Amino acid sequence: MATDSWALAVDEQEAAAESVSAVVKTNANEEKTDEEEKEDRAAQSLLNKLIRSNLVDNTNQVEVLQRDPNSPLYSVKSFEELRLKPQLLQGVYAMGFNRPSKIQENALPLMLAEPSQNLIAQSQSGTGKTAAFVLAMLSQVEPANRYPQCLCLSPTYELALQTGKVIEQMGKFYPELKLAYAVRGNKLERGQKISEQIVIGTPGTVLDWCSKLKFIDPKKIKVFVLDEADVMIATQGHQDQSIRIQRMLPRNCQMLLFSATFEDSVWKFAQKVVPDPNIIKLKREEETLDTIKQYYVLCSNRDEKFQALCNLYGAITIAQAMIFCHTRKTASWLAAELSKEGHQVALLSGEMMVEQRAAVIERFRKGKEKVLVTTNVCARGIDVEQVSVVINFDLPVDKDGNPDNETYLHRIGRTGRFGKRGLAVNMVDSKHSMSILSRIQEHFNKKIERLDTDDLDEIEKIAN
């Protein structure tokens, strides 16, 4: 154990603490993990929405499986071709959209077809799913009718608000159109009926409003949207509630389900809530290590790692860099030490509120800081395109201490589109982390070269 790294020791301490509480409260702990996972994914999703300034392009193939082979699906190249109502077209252009995104050009003709079609659609975050289903809802709603006709489920209050904003923006040329939020804390008087035409909310409250409290007549719903299905199913409760809501809707109600990822569990859930679906899948772009120069630096402890990082600092700050640590504690420590050395660094940490995190990322994106210190959990799913240097202050490992190859690839890989050159430096400070590095190297079959940070010529070499 003496040769093991500090990070490992921290890991072990944390794991030990976790197992103690697990023994004390097994069931509660399981629920908490579930809840934490949901919060983590929901926060991530919200963060992406807050920091996203435009559409994420995707050059990969779209897979379309149509329910009715006799109605060929052709994708549209312009919003005009969709024959949207004039107010909606106005709304779309007012938002600055010139043409449909890939998922929109495939999904919209299907969602707007007569008779109505059900759809399960998967496409990575930021590709225009929200705008797609908002257009579908707004196309079907009849503003003159003062009762809920479209129902949209979101995993959290904050995500519901974000979708609500899109509905408001896109529907702004329909002055009579109103939106209600079915979220905890939004209390209505008993016996009241909702007059808003679109209701967006979280499953628990929507279920109460449809059944117990009868604020909504589910039989009048024409379009049912289940957004962020992958985030939604991270909580068992949400799945059951969504299914119960779906069962109350009329048979001819259009059911639409959207998800950024499509693991088996999402697929199973999707099939339960969307009968006879058409399916559209847009694959995520593959990341590769082909254009990345990978190095490792051999150290014997955390202080040496810090020293090596300081030696490298001039070279890495030619571009923007992200430094990954295993724990929040290390990240905070490192950011503080770098600041003491006079370096301007930003810290992105799990303790921060989502809004604070979004602000940190925004500043970094604008180049206000050149170095961002963070942990993996925090940075998962965040694409900061201009980052070309990644330092693994701690190598990515899974819960069992094995190499986490997927995270390694995600941290330093590049998609075809951003195929610029990049640099990755891995800090190794024990036999254990050396063995992790070897396994990562073997897994990707890509050589990771040794770098001596005391050798100025070598540092010069990597900087160019």
Ligand SMILES: Nc1ncnc2c1ncn2[C@@H]1O[C@H](COP(=O)(O)OP(=O)(O)OP(=O)(O)O)[C@@H](O)[C@H]1O
């Ligand atoms: N056709 C378009 N043209 C230009 N911008 C668009 C278009 N459609 C959507 N956008 C913009 O692109 C960004 C991402 O879109 P959107 O939020 O709909 O993606 P999403 O796939 O729903 O993401 P998530 O999975 O995070 O919910 C938003 O800022 C949105 O305003």
